[in-house]
Amino acid sequence: MTRTRSRRVYTGKVISLDVDTVSFPNGTTGELEMVRHPGASAVVPFLDELDSPDPRILLIRQYRYAAGGYLYEVPAGRLDPGETPEDCALRELNEETGYSATNLEALTTFLTTPGFTDERIHLFMATGLTEGSSSLESDEILEHYPVTLSAAVEMVRSGAVTDGKSMLGILLSAAKILR
Amino acid sequence: MTRTRSRRVYTGKVISLDVDTVSFPNGTTGELEMVRHPGASAVVPFLDELDSPDPRILLIRQYRYAAGGYLYEVPAGRLDPGETPEDCALRELNEETGYSATNLEALTTFLTTPGFTDERIHLFMATGLTEGSSSLESDEILEHYPVTLSAAVEMVRSGAVTDGKSMLGILLSAAKILR
Numbered sequence: 001m002t003r004t005r006s007r008r009v010y011t012g013k014v015i016s017l018d019v020d021t022v023s024f025p026n027g028t029t030g031e032l033e034m035v036r037h038p039g040a041s042a043v044v045p046f047l048d049e050l051d052s053p054d055p056r057i058l059l060i061r062q063y064r065y066a067a068g069g070y071l072y073e074v075p076a077g078r079l080d081p082g083e084t085p086e087d088c089a090l091r092e093l094n095e096e097t098g099y100s101a102t103n104l105e106a107l108t109t110f111l112t113t114p115g116f117t118d119e120r121i122h123l124f125m126a127t128g129l130t131e132g133s134s135s136l137e138s139d140e141i142l143e144h145y146p147v148t149l150s151a152a153v154e155m156v157r158s159g160a161v162t163d164g165k166s167m168l169g170i171l172l173s174a175a176k177i178l179r
Numbered sequence: 180m181t182r183t184r185s186r187r188v189y190t191g192k193v194i195s196l197d198v199d200t201v202s203f204p205n206g207t208t209g210e211l212e213m214v215r216h217p218g219a220s221a222v223v224p225f226l227d228e229l230d231s232p233d234p235r236i237l238l239i240r241q242y243r244y245a246a247g248g249y250l251y252e253v254p255a256g257r258l259d260p261g262e263t264p265e266d267c268a269l270r271e272l273n274e275e276t277g278y279s280a281t282n283l284e285a286l287t288t289f290l291t292t293p294g295f296t297d298e299r300i301h302l303f304m305a306t307g308l309t310e311g312s313s314s315l316e317s318d319e320i321l322e323h324y325p326v327t328l329s330a331a332v333e334m335v336r337s338g339a340v341t342d343g344k345s346m347l348g349i350l351l352s353a354a355k356i357l358r
Contacts (some may be wrong), residue, residue: 001242001320010188010196012212015295017189017196022244025320032244033191035214037208063180065201066293078294110341112292113300115247115257116194116214119292135340141180141204157354162289164343171350175336 004029014078015117037119041089042076044107044141044169045099045126047146050177054113054148057173059166062142070156071164072145076121085109085122093126095135097144102128107172112164121165125173149174183208193257194296216298220268221255223286223348224305226325229356231328236352237308238345239275241321251324251334252345255300264288264301272305274314276323281307285352291343300344304352311316328353 005021016036023029048055055073064071075093078087086104094100107123136142147155152170155161161170184200195215202208228236236253243250256263265283273279286302315321320333324335331349334340340349 001244010212012198013210014212015214017214019191020244022354033189033193033196034245038297040294064290064293064296065180065199066213066297067290071290071293077341089352108335108338108341108346110346111243111246111250112343112345113296113298114215114243114250114342115219116245117292118245121292153354156287157351162287163293164289164291164347167287167289168346168350171347171354172336175332175350178241 001025025170033116035119037078037117038081039085039120039122040076040165041067041085041092041122041124042074042077042165042169043089043093043101043124043126044074044173045093045097045101045129047129050125050127054150055177056146056148057152057170058097058099059147059152059161060142061145067162068104071163071166072161072174074162074169076165086124089122089124089126094132096142098132098134099126099129100132102130107169107176110168119130123165123168123169123172125176149178153178180204195341201289212295213319214296216257216296217260218256218258218264218299218301219255220264220271220301221253221302221344221348222268222272222280222283222303222305223253223352224280224308226308229304229306231336232330234356235325235327236349237276237278238324238326238331238340239321240324244277246341250342250345251340252342253348255344265303268301268303268305272313273322276303277313278310279307279311279348281309286348286355289347300342302351304348304355328357332357
């Protein structure tokens with residue numbers, strides 16, 4: 001699959017949109033709509049030591065325009081230009097919850113929805129948390145929601161957590177930690 | 180958060196892009212870029228009975244322009260206008276793998292990346308599979324990749340599966356079935 005043409009149809013704050021003309025291996029050509037995204041980090045913040053029997057994590061509950069309501073999520077946000085995924089994870093954790101973390105452990109990097117965007121999210125667990133004060137942007141309205149990891153897994157299974165990155169962060173943390 | 184204005188900046192085959200002006204609870208207003216998507220279904224196809232000790236599932240391996248390479252995924256695709264998530268799951272399973280299924284079990288419905296799109300994916304497990312012939316679109320180039328569910332979980336944990344919906348389908352299936 002090779003690109004023969006790329007047309008930028010929108011350049012925005014968060015995303016840009018390209019319509020690319022590509023040749024398929026069977027000889028046909030077609031247009032693909034591709035949302036360009038700088039990538040993001042998301043972090044599962046652990047309020048207790050990882051070797052606790054069922055450590056608590058800190059979810060946030062925030063209004064999401066796309067969902068038309070409130071979602072339970074893990075702290076997350078876009079990479080700034082030149083920023084590493086680790087620095088982004090620590091910065092977003094601090095901005096959204098006020099917590100600093102002394103340790104990050106990578107869980108995975110995944111594609112959110114590769115049919116139409118190149119967005120990759122870097123997922124981490126954060127430990128060694130110390131409390132400070134948060135600094136939210138004007139479009140961020142959120143509450144803290146501490147919960148045990150096993151209860152968070154149950155929220156994923158029951159459909160109470162419906163945000164993809166948060167579901168993956170919770171399930172992958174549980175696969176690492178819970179026996 | 181209330182919308183005061185919506186501007187359609189692009190209408191495409193797969194997605195459309197709106198730039199919406201919204202009022203935040205703190206009295207400020209801002210613009211949000213929102214990719215509108217009709218929604219999709221994705222399905223974990225089981226080649227063996229669910230009560231087998233470690234049933235095999237059928238992954239597909241396909242080239243993804245957004246990833247610049249091949250990804251392991253579960254069969255999936257967009258909802259046609261008026262189509263139910265269940266009918267879409269069965270149709271995409273059949274088109275991409277040739278298999279028909281007699282039974283679908285819902286796993287969850289989730290938001291792929293609610294920061295900039297309203298896309299929801301409906302996730303299912305399919306059982307009672309019978310083989311037929313597939314009917315791929317010109318931009319779909321794919322191979323079948325049968326694997327045990329426990330091996331698929333390991334592919335998620337090791338980073339061999341990097342597609343969000345597929346990771347969630349595998350982990351949620353394993354949480355239901357594997358002991």
